Amino acid sequence: MTSEYKTEQPERSEIDALSGPAVVEFGTNWCGICKAAQPNITEAFAKYPNVRRIKVEDGSGRPLGRSFNVRLWPTLVFMRDGKQVAKLVRPEDSQSIADALALIDAPA
Template structure:
């Protein structure tokens, strides 16, 4: 799956995200956030080779219930999930390596 380039204006319900079965990255931010814009090339580069990871970009802000349910305080915040559970979280990632390391935690075969 390719990386999303735009933040969704409407967010899914938290229950939908918690029910996700595969690897998922939920990215919280806004189009006008300088930190979010600066992180996009890093995120895009890190996602190369992780085609099985679903990427969901959600526009966040005051009073947005999904971001509050994840206790998001700064943008961008990337929540790395596997099987509906949070495995890792990055706030304002500063390099490709830290994003790749977090992706590796969720984009590996599940142990039987």
């Protein structure tokens, strides 16, 4: 699992074509709130090793984030087979993340 938000972005069509469970996480490497959320996100994901986590740097002029109506960071978009199932904006605890992960995958 990568700790950095990737500056290169996949196309929305690539995200929509994903099979199985995946989470697209939007934020930036310099965002303090994003950094503070990482321990809770990592803790929740530990129970869901089959879920793909795609960390994407967001910002002005970034079309992928706009296509998911991202306004604040971090924003986690929970997807199953290319369809959005849930979205969390600035999650404050690992349980809310785990609850959303359970909607797209069974815990290990």
